[in-house]
Amino acid sequence: MRVRELTQVKRAVVKVGTNLLSSPEGIDMEFLSRLCAQIARIRQMGCEVVLVSSGAIGIGARMLNISEKVTSIKMRQACASIGQPFLQYHYSMQFAEHQLVSAQILLTPEILRNRRSYLNTRNTVETLLALGAVPVCNENDSVSTAEIGNAFGDNDRLSAMIASKIDADLLIILSDVEGLYSRDPRKHPEAELIHEIKVVDETIKSIAGGSGSTFATGGMRTKIRAVEIASRAGCISVIASGNHPDVLPEIIEGREVGTFFFPGKRESQRSRWILNAHPAGKIIIDEGALKAIRQRKSLLPSGIIAVEGSFPAGAVVMINDIAKAVPSFDSTELQALMGHHTRDIPSIIGNNRRDEIARPEDIVFLAEQ
Numbered sequence: 278m279r280v281r282e283l284t285q286v287k288r289a290v291v292k293v294g295t296n297l298l299s300s301p302e303g304i305d306m307e308f309l310s311r312l313c314a315q316i317a318r319i320r321q322m323g324c325e326v327v328l329v330s331s332g333a334i335g336i337g338a339r340m341l342n343i344s345e346k347v348t349s350i351k352m353r354q355a356c357a358s359i360g361q362p363f364l365q366y367h368y369s370m371q372f373a374e375h376q377l378v379s380a381q382i383l384l385t386p387e388i389l390r391n392r393r394s395y396l397n398t399r400n401t402v403e404t405l406l407a408l409g410a411v412p413v414c415n416e417n418d419s420v421s422t423a424e425i426g427n428a429f430g431d432n433d434r435l436s437a438m439i440a441s442k443i444d445a446d447l448l449i450i451l452s453d454v455e456g457l458y459s460r461d462p463r464k465h466p467e468a469e470l471i472h473e474i475k476v477v478d479e480t481i482k483s484i485a486g487g488s489g490s491t492f493a494t495g496g497m498r499t500k501i502r503a504v505e506i507a508s509r510a511g512c513i514s515v516i517a518s519g520n521h522p523d524v525l526p527e528i529i530e531g532r533e534v535g536t537f538f539f540p541g542k543r544e545s546q547r548s549r550w551i552l553n554a555h556p557a558g559k560i561i562i563d564e565g566a567l568k569a570i571r572q573r574k575s576l577l578p579s580g581i582i583a584v585e586g587s588f589p590a591g592a593v594v595m596i597n598d599i600a601k602a603v604p605s606f607d608s609t610e611l612q613a614l615m616g617h618h619t620r621d622i623p624s625i626i627g628n629n630r631r632d633e634i635a636r637p638e639d640i641v642f643l644a645e646q
């Protein structure tokens with residue numbers, strides 16, 4: 278068996294999905310106890326751990342004897358409020374068996390988007406880790422506003438966002454499958470597990486396909502998206518089966534379990550913020566402007582063909598379908614400026630404004646260039 282180089286890993290985010298955690302009775306206590314024991318072990322191996330645990334909605338639903346998938350927002354919120362404290366209680370009890378204290382952090386996208394609340398959250402996580410506690414995170418489903426497309430939606434994404442925000446070296450996504458297969462293993466028994474992936478390209482994305490089960494929201498597709506977020510934070514990702522008894526220590530030891538994703542170049546926190554933000558609108562630009570921004574030049578008003586949506590200056594917007602940017606003008610100003618020369622900005626908008634729409638550092642390409 279080949280050994281992977283993971284000795285440099287000092288901080289890992291471990292994500293566990295609803296399928297692993299729940300049993301017909303509610304929580305799969307055997308799994309939870311094994312998971313906490315493994316986390317205790319990898320901490321002893323010198324790796325700090327932040328756990329991202331799903332399960333609140335599924336466990337809440339089971340406590341209410343609901344067996345079908347919970348789809349309505351109000352029921353998801355209610356089930357999460359019932360399931361989350363129960364889940365956290367059991368984490369506290371299980372970690373205590375290993376002389377570990379656990380802590381609960383419930384997040385919404387707004388918390389991570391807003392600089393002040395994000396910094397506060399990061400400080401809390403840092404303090405908890407320094408104290409030797411295990412932060413257990415989940416989306417704050419009972420207050421999240423999924424009906425306006427404003428929630429993380431799945432904990433794969435949430436776990437990658439956390440890994441990126443706290444500069445983790447490793448993201449481990451535990452699932453009920455072994456990793457990423459060459460084809461869907463449920464339909465194609467000849468499918469092979471892919472051990473290593475250097476870059477998440479279109480082929481990998483097409484292999485990852487659609488999502489699955491009753492309570493879990495993810496599937497391979499959301500996991501691969503999470504890997505992309507982590508990769509641009511310079512973070513290694515591993516997708517592996519949570520059903521192996523020693524999967525976490527084995528990953529940290531560098532054993533070949535699951536699918537290993539090499540990290541990309543670590544981008545700045547600002548670039549990552551732009552990349553991971555929900556776009557407030559869209560700017561369509563012409564070929565010439567596209568070529569210029571690809572060469573790390575500024576976006577100028579003359580290259581803009583259309584502006585979609587209504588957004589303030591400083592919001593994150595899409596540039597065609599290939600990049601995100603933070604323009605220094607609002608959508609109304611951009612409508613007025615589009616197609617014009619830079620020297621016309623003062624006469625159209627007024628003085629003391631920037632003479633470019635977005636500088637190179639305000640533009641981030643969705644795929645690494």
Ligand code: GLU
Nearest residue numbers: 331332333334431432494
């Ligand atoms: N936050 C949801 C829960 O705790 C899980 C979302 C997911 O399945 O990824 O039930």
